[in-house]
Amino acid sequence: MYDSAVPVSGICVDQPTLHPGALLGALGQASYEWCLETDRLAWGAGASAVLGVRTAADIADGKAFARLIDLDRPGGRHEAILQSAHGGTTEGAPYCLRYSYRPHAVGRKRWIEDRGRWFAGPDGRPVVARGLVRVVAECPEDEAAGSTHTVIGIHDRVFAAALAEACAAGRQAGLFLATIDRLGAIHGAFGAVVADRVCAQVMRGLRSVLRIGDSLTSIADGKFAVMLPGCQAGDIRAAAERFQLAIERVTVEAEAGAIQPTVSIGAVHIAPSAETAGTALHAAQQALDRCERETPGGIAIFAEGDHQAASANAAQRLALALNEDRIFLGFEPVLAVQAGGRQAFRARAFIRMPGIAPASASLQPAWLTPACDRALVRRLALRLVDLAGMVLDRHPGIELILPLPVVVDPRRGPGDSFERLTIELDEALAKADLDNNGRYCRAIRASGARLGIGGFGGGHLDFAELQALEVRQVTLNGVLVEMADQVAQGRFTLRCLIETGARHGLDMAAEWVDDEVIARQLLTWGCSRLMGTVAGTLRLELPRLRDAGRQAPMALTGT
Structure with missing residues (x-):
């Protein structure tokens, strides 16, 4: 792509010669030449x-580009690139970075992979x-993480999609859940600020060995x-030990002394064609629970023979x-x-942990349902329909979209409240029905509810x-929306x-x-309907209707 030779004068040319080709843009890549002397x-x-x-102009020089990125290294992108080996040879010194990036104030964060070579004069x-x-991916939004940070679930859509894709494609991988030991004691002894710093440093330590x-x-x-991805069963323990060694090097200074955190790790090997994302997450959680109970600060690996016990535990x-x-x-x-004149929400199901308030710790049933029998999941679906009906009865000014894990007969006759309910089924569920x-789709319509299809686009x-x-x-499907934001074909x-869909008289949502x-x-x-950051973030309680209009960061006027 470039002539790797540096000008003999050792001075960056004012008009660098680039030959990126149309192919790079089609592949979602962009080439650059950065003059380190002039910052151009x-x-x-x-x-x-x-x-x-x-x-x-937003990316015309290094300083402007640096304002759009977030790189967890002192000195930023400039120092990170130059920390690689000496670049005095004609081949230059290679570098490869990954950092979060937000193209503009109202855009979402993304992960950028930045690789190339630097040359010396x-x-x-x-x-x-x-x-x-x-x-390479989208970052979890800080504000979304703030509103659902205490919910035990995968709210990072990119991580969840990568896990689901690995399981669906039958590719082996290693899944690890790590928790900081005695974090509550650290919080009580040193305060919330120090505890947050410990969490940040542990995450940085884990990232350093990825x-x-x-x-x-x-x-x-x-x-x-x-x-x-690609982690074999025999490498699971070695990978977990590598994570623990990285955390052993973490030290957080506080006024009362230095803190050296430790982590407990639960792991599972995702075998080809043997796991779903839900069962893999549950298995890793089972291993972590055993580790915290029997060997705090250690490693526990979910064994193949534990699947039956895990399924029984999930059902229980x-x-x-x-x-x-x-x-x-919860309400999105x-x-x-x-x-x-109505405010619409998409309902999300949660399980309150015993003896704990809903806003402090809860579990998403999606972690459990893949390991449960169909009759129990039907009970859950019917309970969700009942909860939605109660919400609609109490709040006549709202509409609800309710995704269900299985198709069920709502067992409710037509009424004013169910006319404001859309029961959403997965494409595969609707196809099977x-x-x-x-039969069940007819029952949903007979209840007075509208029938919707979620995640459409899978064929x-x-x-x-x-x-x-x-x-x-x-x-x-949200993946289609992301593709549309990146490539013309999408x-x-x-x-x-x-x-x-609009020509067929369907209400199209994204x-x-x-x-x-x-x-x-x-x-x-x-x-006609949008869900995501432009509409607002997930809440575990229904906002007051008089404030509902303030929830959406984006107004639809002038569209």
Whole structure:
């Protein structure tokens, strides 16, 4: 792509010669040449589109670009690049960085992979860096993490999607759950600020030993999840020991003395075609529970023979939660074009942990349902329908979208409240019911509720089948929305789905909408409902209706 030779004068040329080619933009990559003496950044064609910036001035020099990134290293990107080996040779010194990046104030954060080589002039001083950047994933939003930080669940959509993809594709991987030992005691002795610093340093220590392609996320105070794609069963313990060695090097200074945290780790090997994301998470949690109970600060690995016990435990926990009335709903705001004076929410199910307030610790049933028998999951679905009905009865000014894990007969006759309910089924569930003469879908419509399809775009159903089921609303898979924000082919696919659905009289909705630019584009194409950061973040309690209009960061006026 570049001539690797540095100018003989050792001075960065004013107009660097770039040959990025149209292929790079199509692959979601952008080439650059960075003059380290003048701080000038010259980008290849299409870089603004790849990086999602509004003007070329936003990335015209190193300082401007640095304002858009968040790199956990002293000295920032400049020092991180130059920490690599000496670049005085004609081959230069290679570097590879990964950092979070936000293209503009209202955009979402993304992970950027930045790799290339830097070169020195005749005096040995760094002169120029040449490389490629590409958007590899989306970062969990800080504000979303703040509103759901104490909920024990995978709210990092990128991590959850990577785990689900690894399980669905039958690729082996290692999944690890790590929790900081005695974090409550640290909080009590040193205060919340020091405890937060301990959490941050432990996460940084874990990140320091990850490879490109590995995933790390925080899922609760002092609790982290790590996934290592391609990790074999025999390497699980070695990987866990590597994590613990990294944490042993972590020291947090406080006024009362230094703190050296330790972690307990529960791990599971995800075997090809043997796991779902839910069962893998539950298995790792089982191993972590055993580690904390028997060998705090150690490592516990979920064994193959533990699956039956884990399934029994999951069923027991879900059955107890149902019997003890510990199921409750959280509410994700929905931005609607024609609200009709009502505020819409998408309901999410949670299990309150015994003896603890809902806002402090709760579990998502999705962690348990894959390991439970169908009859128990039906009980959960019916309980969710009952809870939704009670919410609608108490709040006549709202509408609810309720995703269900299985198809059930709501067992409720037509009424004013259920006319404001959309029961949302997964594409595969609806397809299976259609093959069974659509019995449950008919029951849902007979209850007065609208029938919706969630995660649409997987190819299970076509529009003719949606009409046969009398579906009223279709929620497009969030992955399609993300693709539309990154590549032209993704935008074309999404636009075709929206316009075709609108022609068939369907209310088209989109999830994972975190950017105002793509939100307005979706509305232009015919979307009537948006879910994501533009609408607001998940709440464990229903906001007061008089404040509901203030929840959405984006207004629909002027679209």
